[in-house]
Amino acid sequence: MKQKSLVLGILFLVGAPLFAAGRVMPNLEIQVEPGIKVPVEVRLAQRRGFTLNYKTIAVGQSDQRGRVFFPSQKLKNARWLVLTFIWHPPGLAERVLVYEIGTRKGEKSPRGRLLRTDKQKSGYVLGTGLPQGDCNNLFSIEEQGNSADKTWRIRLKPARSYSDCQELGDPIDRYADIGKRNINKGNLNLYKFDDDVRMGKQFFQQLEATPENPPLRDPYINEYIETMVQRIGKNSDMPDLDYTVTVIDADVLNAFAVPGGYVFVYRGLLEDVETEAELAGVLAHEIAHVTGRHGTEGVTSAIGKVTLGMIAGQVVAEQAKDQEALVQQVVAGLIGAGTQFWIVGGTRTREAEADKLGAQYAARAGYDPRGIATLFDRWSKKKGKPQTRIDTLFSDHPSDGERVAAVTRDVAYFIPVTDDMVTSSKAFHAMKRRLKQLPPSQAQGQAAGNALFSTFQRVNQEIIGREIGLHFEQQQ
Numbered sequence: 001m002k003q004k005s006l007v008l009g010i011l012f013l014v015g016a017p018l019f020a021a022g023r024v025m026p027n028l029e030i031q032v033e034p035g036i037k038v039p040v041e042v043r044l045a046q047r048r049g050f051t052l053n054y055k056t057i058a059v060g061q062s063d064q065r066g067r068v069f070f071p072s073q074k075l076k077n078a079r080w081l082v083l084t085f086i087w088h089p090p091g092l093a094e095r096v097l098v099y100e101i102g103t104r105k106g107e108k109s110p111r112g113r114l115l116r117t118d119k120q121k122s123g124y125v126l127g128t129g130l131p132q133g134d135c136n137n138l139f140s141i142e143e144q145g146n147s148a149d150k151t152w153r154i155r156l157k158p159a160r161s162y163s164d165c166q167e168l169g170d171p172i173d174r175y176a177d178i179g180k181r182n183i184n185k186g187n188l189n190l191y192k193f194d195d196d197v198r199m200g201k202q203f204f205q206q207l208e209a210t211p212e213n214p215p216l217r218d219p220y221i222n223e224y225i226e227t228m229v230q231r232i233g234k235n236s237d238m239p240d241l242d243y244t245v246t247v248i249d250a251d252v253l254n255a256f257a258v259p260g261g262y263v264f265v266y267r268g269l270l271e272d273v274e275t276e277a278e279l280a281g282v283l284a285h286e287i288a289h290v291t292g293r294h295g296t297e298g299v300t301s302a303i304g305k306v307t308l309g310m311i312a313g314q315v316v317a318e319q320a321k322d323q324e325a326l327v328q329q330v331v332a333g334l335i336g337a338g339t340q341f342w343i344v345g346g347t348r349t350r351e352a353e354a355d356k357l358g359a360q361y362a363a364r365a366g367y368d369p370r371g372i373a374t375l376f377d378r379w380s381k382k383k384g385k386p387q388t389r390i391d392t393l394f395s396d397h398p399s400d401g402e403r404v405a406a407v408t409r410d411v412a413y414f415i416p417v418t419d420d421m422v423t424s425s426k427a428f429h430a431m432k433r434r435l436k437q438l439p440p441s442q443a444q445g446q447a448a449g450n451a452l453f454s455t456f457q458r459v460n461q462e463i464i465g466r467e468i469g470l471h472f473e474q475q476q
Contacts, residue, residue, distance in 0.1 A: 022076050023105070024112045026143070026150035028083075032066035035158030036087055042068045043084040048077050072150070074112060078103060081115075085156060093412035095159065096125035099139050101152075109147040117141060117152070123169070124162045126413065132169035133162065160416040172356065173414045178364055179239050183357065184293050190303065190471070191296040193260075199295065200260030202463055203343060204244060207264070212455040214442040216249040216267055221438075224431045225270075225283075229263055232284045235364035237291040237357070250443035250452055253379075256344045257286035259295035267441050273375065276428035277421075280365065281372025285358035292357060294350040295343040299467050306468050343460050355403055356410050363411075368421040373407040376400040 032040050040062040045054040057075075060068040083099040102119035122139055123131030138157045145151045162168065163175040171181050207213055216222070226245045233243050243261040252266040263286050273279045289295065355372065363369035380400035411417060443452065 022074050022112050023078055023103070024109055024114050025070075025073055025075050025078065025081065026114060026145075026152050027072045028068075028070040028152050028154065030060075030062075030068040030070075030083070030154045030156070032062050032068075032085075032156050033158060034066065035160075036066070036089070038087050038089060040066070040068070040085055040087040040156075043082075043086070044070050045082040045084070046075055046078040047080045047082060054082060072111075075115070078115065083154070092417075093409060095162075095413075097135055097138065097156070097159065098123055098125060098131040099135075099154070099156075100131075101141065107147050109150075114147060114150050117143060124159075124165060124413075126409075133165045134167040135159070135162075135165035137166040138164065161412075161414050163414045163416065168414075172353070173410075175360055175364075175415055178235065178360060179237055181237065183237050183291065187293070187297055188300055189293055189297050190300045191293075193293070196259035196290075196293060196296050198260070199299070199343065199463060199467065200258040200262045203258040203459060204246075204262040206459045206462070207456065208246065210455045210459075212250075212443065212448075212451045213264075214249045216247040216438075218247075218434070218438060220434050221270070221431060222247055224427060225265055228280060229283055229287070232280060232361050232365045232367075233261070233287055236284075236287050236361045241290070243287070243290075248443075248452075249441050250448060251441040251445065252443070252449050252452060255282050255286050256456075257289045258343055259290065259293065261290050263287070263290075267435070270431070271435055274378075275368075275371060275374070276424045277362070277368040277371025278375040279371070279428070280362045280367035280422075281358060281369070281375060284361040284365070284367075285354045285372060287361060288354040288357035289344060289350070292350065292353055294354065297350065298342050298344075298347070299464055301347075302464055303468050303471050343463060352403075352406060355407050359407050359410055360415060363415045363417070363421065366420075366422055368423050369411050369415050369417065370408065371423070373404045373411070376403045376407070380404065 028044065030042055042060050042062070044057045044059070046057060047054050057073070058070050060070060062068050079102065081101045081103060083101070085097045085099070086094065088094045099122045100120065101117055102121075103115040104118040106114040106116035108114075120136060120139065120141065122135040123133045124135055125131055138159055140155045142153045143150070144153060157164075159165070161175070163173065168174050171177070171185070172183055174181055208215070222245070225247055229243050229245045233239070233241060238261075241261045243263055245263045245265065247270070248264060248266050250266050251268040251271075253268045253272050255263070255265040255269055257263045263283070265283070269282065270279070273282070358372060359369040362371060377400070443449075
C-alpha cells in the first residue's frame with residue numbers, strides 16, 4: 001500500500017508542471033478601422049464554459065491609429081475570451097459591442113498550450129443587459145506567427161448604428177430592411193388588411209361629414225402636407241399604399257391616422273411645429289399606426305374585452321332585444337368605466353411602437369429623425385399651461401418625457417443619422433407664411449378641442465361597436 005501511494009505521489013509531482021503550465025493566450029493585436037473618431041476602450045476578460053462569470057484580465061484604449069495591444073499571457077480555465085468595445089460618438093449615446101472568442105487547445109509552446117480560436121460570436125449591449133443580436137460581420141480575426149510569437153489580429157469595423165449588425169435581436173430594429181420586413185408578425189389581429197381599408201374609409205366618411213371637423217380649403221397647404229405624407233409613406237413598411245390626407249381647420253395640436261391610410265392633420269399642429277423635422281416626425285408616427293395595423297389590433301383587443309363583459313353581464317343579455325343592442329350597451333359600459341377602445345392605436349405599447357417606426361420612416365425619407373423628440377420635449381415644458389391637444393385625453397399614452405427618451409435612444413442606437421438630413425426647408429417656411437395669411441381657424445379654443453374629441457369618440461365607438469357585432473354574427 002505504501003509503495004502504491006509513493007508511485008501516485010511521484011506521478012502527481014511529475015504531472016504538476018504540465019497542469020501548472022495551463023493555457024497560453026497569444027498576443028492580441030486589435031485594430032479599430034477608420035470611422036470612429038473617438039478613443040475606444042477595450043476590456044479583455046475570460047469566462048469558463050457555460051458560466052456567465054467574467055474575470056477581467058486587462059483594459060486598454062485605442063491610440064491615434066486605432067490600435068490596442070494585449071501581450072501574451074497564461075490563463076487558467078479560459079473557455080472564452082471576451083472583448084468589450086466601448087466608445088461614445090459625439091452627440092450620441094455610448095456604444096458597447098461584445099466580441100466573444102471560443103478557444104480550444106492548440107500547439108505546444110515552452111510556456112504551455114497555445115489557445116486556438118474555435119467559435120466567435122458578437123452582439124450589442126443596451127443598458128446593462130446581455131449582448132443581443134449578431135454583430136459578427138463587424139469583426140474579423142486572423143491567427144499569425146509561430147509558437148514563439150503567436151498573434152491574433154482582430155479588426156473592428158466602425159458601426160454607425162447597431163443596425164449595421166448582420167442580424168438584430170428584434171426585427172423592428174432592422175432599419176435596412178424597411179419595406180421588406182414583416183413588422184406585424186406574431187401580433188394578434190383577427191382582420192385582413194382589406195378590413196383596415198374598409199374601417200378606415202368608414203371613419204373618414206363619418207368624420208368628414210361632421211361640422212366640428214371643417215377641412216382647410218387651401219390648395220398650397222394641402223398639397224404641401226400631401227406631398228410630405230406620400231414621401232414618408234413610400235419610405236415605410238407599406239411603400240405601395242396610397243394615403244388620403246385631410247387638413248382640419250381647427251386650433252388643435254394633434255394629428256391622427258385610421259386604418260387603411262387615412263391621415264388627419266390639424267391646423268393648430270402646423271402652426272405649432274418649429275421645424276420640418278418636427279412635422280415629419282408627427283406624420284411618420286401616424287403612418288406607423290397604419291403600417292403597424294394598430295387600429296384593427298385595437299378592435300381585436302376590444303372583441304376579447306367585450307366578450308368577457310358579455311359573459312359577466314348575462315342579465316343585460318336577457319333584457320336586450322337583439323345582439324347588436326347588447327354589444328353597443330357593453331361597449332358603452334366598458335368605455336364609461338374607463339376602458340379605452342381606439343381605432344387609432346391608443347395603448348402605451350402601440351404608441352411606443354409608432355414612435356420607434358416613425359423615427360425610422362422619417363429618417364428613411366431624408367428627415368432628421370430626432371424631430372419628434374424635439375417636439376415632445378417642447379410640449380413637455382408647456383405642462384400646466386392651457387392646451388387643446390386631443391392626445392392629452394388619452395390617459396394611457398406614454399408621457400412626453402418618456403417618449404423623448406425612447407426616441408433619442410432609438411435614434412442613437414439604430415438609425416444612422418447623416419449631415420444631409422432635412423431639418424427645415426424653403427417649402428416649410430413658405431407653408432408657415434401661408435398659414436399666417438389665412439383667416440383664423442374655424443374651430444378655436446379648449447371648447448372646440450373638446451367638441452372635436454367628442455365627435456371623434458362617437459364615431460370611434462360606433463365603428464368599433466358595429467365591427468364587434470359583425471364578429472359575433474359571423475361566429476354563430
